[in-house]
Amino acid sequence: MKKRRVKLEDIARKLNISIATVSRALDESPRVKPSTREKVFRMAKAMGYMPNQIAKSLSSGKTNLIGVIIPRYDESFFIEVCRGIDHYVSKHNYKILISSSRTSFESEQENLSFFEKGLVDGIILCPSHETETFSHIRSIINKGIPTVLFDNIKEEVSGADHVLIDDNKASFSAVEYFIKKGKKKIVFIGGIKDKKVFQDRYSGYLEAMKKYNIPIDEDLILHCNSLDREEEDLEISKYFKNLKKRPDAVFTVTDNYGMMSMKILTKLNYNIPKDVEVIGFGDLGVGKVFVPSLTCVAQPSFEMGQKSAELLIDQLKDESDEKHKKRVITLETKIVFRESTGD
Amino acid sequence: MKKRRVKLEDIARKLNISIATVSRALDESPRVKPSTREKVFRMAKAMGYMPNQIAKSLSSGKTNLIGVIIPRYDESFFIEVCRGIDHYVSKHNYKILISSSRTSFESEQENLSFFEKGLVDGIILCPSHETETFSHIRSIINKGIPTVLFDNIKEEVSGADHVLIDDNKASFSAVEYFIKKGKKKIVFIGGIKDKKVFQDRYSGYLEAMKKYNIPIDEDLILHCNSLDREEEDLEISKYFKNLKKRPDAVFTVTDNYGMMSMKILTKLNYNIPKDVEVIGFGDLGVGKVFVPSLTCVAQPSFEMGQKSAELLIDQLKDESDEKHKKRVITLETKIVFRESTGD
DNA sequence: TACAATAATACAAACGTTTGTATTTTGTAA
DNA sequence: TTACAAAATACAAACGTTTGTATTATTGTA
Numbered sequence: 001m002k003k004r005r006v007k008l009e010d011i012a013r014k015l016n017i018s019i020a021t022v023s024r025a026l027d028e029s030p031r032v033k034p035s036t037r038e039k040v041f042r043m044a045k046a047m048g049y050m051p052n053q054i055a056k057s058l059s060s061g062k063t064n065l066i067g068v069i070i071p072r073y074d075e076s077f078f079i080e081v082c083r084g085i086d087h088y089v090s091k092h093n094y095k096i097l098i099s100s101s102r103t104s105f106e107s108e109q110e111n112l113s114f115f116e117k118g119l120v121d122g123i124i125l126c127p128s129h130e131t132e133t134f135s136h137i138r139s140i141i142n143k144g145i146p147t148v149l150f151d152n153i154k155e156e157v158s159g160a161d162h163v164l165i166d167d168n169k170a171s172f173s174a175v176e177y178f179i180k181k182g183k184k185k186i187v188f189i190g191g192i193k194d195k196k197v198f199q200d201r202y203s204g205y206l207e208a209m210k211k212y213n214i215p216i217d218e219d220l221i222l223h224c225n226s227l228d229r230e231e232e233d234l235e236i237s238k239y240f241k242n243l244k245k246r247p248d249a250v251f252t253v254t255d256n257y258g259m260m261s262m263k264i265l266t267k268l269n270y271n272i273p274k275d276v277e278v279i280g281f282g283d284l285g286v287g288k289v290f291v292p293s294l295t296c297v298a299q300p301s302f303e304m305g306q307k308s309a310e311l312l313i314d315q316l317k318d319e320s321d322e323k324h325k326k327r328v329i330t331l332e333t334k335i336v337f338r339e340s341t342g343d
Numbered sequence: 344m345k346k347r348r349v350k351l352e353d354i355a356r357k358l359n360i361s362i363a364t365v366s367r368a369l370d371e372s373p374r375v376k377p378s379t380r381e382k383v384f385r386m387a388k389a390m391g392y393m394p395n396q397i398a399k400s401l402s403s404g405k406t407n408l409i410g411v412i413i414p415r416y417d418e419s420f421f422i423e424v425c426r427g428i429d430h431y432v433s434k435h436n437y438k439i440l441i442s443s444s445r446t447s448f449e450s451e452q453e454n455l456s457f458f459e460k461g462l463v464d465g466i467i468l469c470p471s472h473e474t475e476t477f478s479h480i481r482s483i484i485n486k487g488i489p490t491v492l493f494d495n496i497k498e499e500v501s502g503a504d505h506v507l508i509d510d511n512k513a514s515f516s517a518v519e520y521f522i523k524k525g526k527k528k529i530v531f532i533g534g535i536k537d538k539k540v541f542q543d544r545y546s547g548y549l550e551a552m553k554k555y556n557i558p559i560d561e562d563l564i565l566h567c568n569s570l571d572r573e574e575e576d577l578e579i580s581k582y583f584k585n586l587k588k589r590p591d592a593v594f595t596v597t598d599n600y601g602m603m604s605m606k607i608l609t610k611l612n613y614n615i616p617k618d619v620e621v622i623g624f625g626d627l628g629v630g631k632v633f634v635p636s637l638t639c640v641a642q643p644s645f646e647m648g649q650k651s652a653e654l655l656i657d658q659l660k661d662e663s664d665e666k667h668k669k670r671v672i673t674l675e676t677k678i679v680f681r682e683s684t685g686d
Numbered sequence: 687t688a689c690a691a692t693a694a695t696a697c698a699a700a701c702g703t704t705t706g707t708a709t710t711t712t713g714t715a716a
Numbered sequence: 717t718t719a720c721a722a723a724a725t726a727c728a729a730a731c732g733t734t735t736g737t738a739t740t741a742t743t744g745t746a
Contacts, residue, residue, distance in 0.1 A: 061701075143393075286632075289603065401730095
């Protein structure tokens with residue numbers, strides 16, 4: 001079945017004209033006269049011509065592809081970011097090539113090398129939490145490949161744009177909300193410690209407690225170490241079962257932790273929100289349908305993608321060589337109030 | 344900053360050898376002697392050489408890219424399928440290029456045309472529910488581009504492999520389960536009628552009812568027409584509120600509908616599973632954490648991706664031209680029992 | 687009717703590889 | 717040494733476009 005593709009040469013031969021004229025005709029260049037253009041279009045259509053993108057790219061040096069590297073597919077946050085990116089770049093005639101680093105540093109490097117082979121015009125990357133050194137990213141940038149980083153950035157990389165949210169501040173405001181409502185025994189459920197975003201959300205908690213002079217009670221703090229949902233479930237469930245004190249509020253660094261917590265708290269005969277209020281982090285659609293629905297810090301994930309894309313397209317357009325040094329964009333979060341805080 | 348890439352020619356010149364030798368050396372061809380190979384490798388490394396994938400593709404006629412078209416990003420089913428595809432093809436040195444048709448026929452065509460420009464070696468596609476004619480897909484296949492279709496296939500396309508689940512049977516077995524438990528008033532919550540999978544799930548319901556001689560009660564049937572979560576929520580909620588009869592079981596064609604139903608039923612003072620049992624369809628992780636957790640027909644989404652990928656890679660390897668005509672693979676579903684059916 | 691000016695088209699190099707064939711170099715045996 | 721096979725390397729075409737420059741065809745004007 002392997003049919004040979006129709007190429008410019010085939011059209012040219014049939015019409016007894018040159019390849020260049022065919023190429024220009026299809027491009028609607030004013031250099032070919034209308035009647036030939038017509039002929040060419042008709043013949044191209046009749047023969048089922050489809051331009052060869054690869055040849056075009058080689059010739060033009062542009063692929064119109066943007067490489068996106070996310071730590072994992074199965075986290076809606078990243079999918080939303082990708083949607084945001086896609087939404088923006090498709091308006092500029094770009095497509096995205098999504099790769100997952102499977103939260104592994106090695107795989108992140110591999111993906112980057114793959115992109116470096118000239119397949120993409122630019123790269124948008126969320127560093128995996130394993131990533132501690134950034135020379136692989138710097139190397140890409142030094143080669144002149146436009147790059148934007150988003151989320152979980154432990155270290156600023158010069159030459160790349162950054163898009164983040166202020167996790168610390170977001171977390172602070174959630175805890176502050178509890179405190180202002182008179183809550184004292186505020187549980188903090190954190191995540192693995194080598195993720196920058198989780199560190200920041202933790203420090204936000206600590207700072208809020210400190211500001212209002214509430215002593216930190218280590219018993220009320222749990223850092224989940226699991227990567228797997230089942231394990232998380234168990235870890236949180238065990239924690240609450242063994243907890244001697246009765247908390248009056250729970251702040252968790254993800255929506256999932258929040259829902260897990262509500263689930264186990266309900267089983268332990270807490271009434272939500274009367275006995276204990278819960279705030280999660282993320283807002284990716286699930287917390288909304290949960291019963292009770294989960295109040296949470298809403299991350300502007302789609303917007304994050306859009307903004308990253310915008311910065312990248314900017315770099316792409318801007319042939320004028322590193323005119324812009326590096327931009328760091330911090331997006332605003334907000335709290336979405338639902339039943340778990342009595343709203 | 345736009346640095347010129349190092350190319351084979353640069354290495355060749357430095358070492359005073361020919362481009363061909365450099366190329367073969369890097370390929371570890373036995374045609375170059377070890378000592379030159381060494382030199383080339385060292386020089387390539389020193390100069391920071393990265394092969395140009397585009398040039399390679401043009402020369403070899405292979406891009407090692409596989410195009411995937413899904414109706415939407417924000418449905419975990421499709422993301423899981425993509426994960427499955429990625430998992431399989433990455434073992435064969437392929438990467439995937441994911442596009443969303445945004446459930447629009449037109450956009451599906453556009454995406455297909457894009458891939459047709461020679462960027463991908465093969466295509467895996469889930470037709471949008473808007474898609475009624477399949478000539479665009481046939482056209483692709485006629486050009487000799489290996490193609491696999493999965494899910495929501497209204498019409499068999501000759502020359503393409505198909506991967507499906509037996510929605511009818513899956514649905515039948517869920518309803519049968521209710522019937523065997525003595526349920527009589529079984530609500531069916533369906534989806535938009537132009538989606539093949541929803542039609543099949545509906546017919547499965549009808550067939551089960553028929554087989555056990557339970558008369559169909561139109562009042563117990565709702566076909567959701569909404570595309571948007573908020574609207575669905577409203578539609579289902581309104582339906583149950585207005586329902587005069589008290590159902591003893593609810594079967595829904597998606598997990599979301601299942602959870603919506605449980606949510607509103609609980610509000611209407613039904614006890615789940617005592618008064619009414621619920622089974623959803625999908626099993627994509629959310630139903631598990633819901634309270635009560637949702638029993639559902641589990642779709643083997645990851646596996647579906649893997650299988651589709653396997654078939655495609657098969658076609659890709661198989662240069663021997665349409666030896667295999669067309670394969671239709673039907674994957675098994677199973678019911679995962681949880682709290683909403685008292686398990 | 688011829689000549690310039692301009693319109694239309696053709697030619698050919700370039701993009702960075704791969705790969706078949708030709709050529710040079712090396713090693714070995716007479 | 718010389719001759720010859722084998723090993724190593726060089727040459728050049730090909731992949732399908734784009735695009736600057738050269739060439740040819742057409743028009744208008746004197």
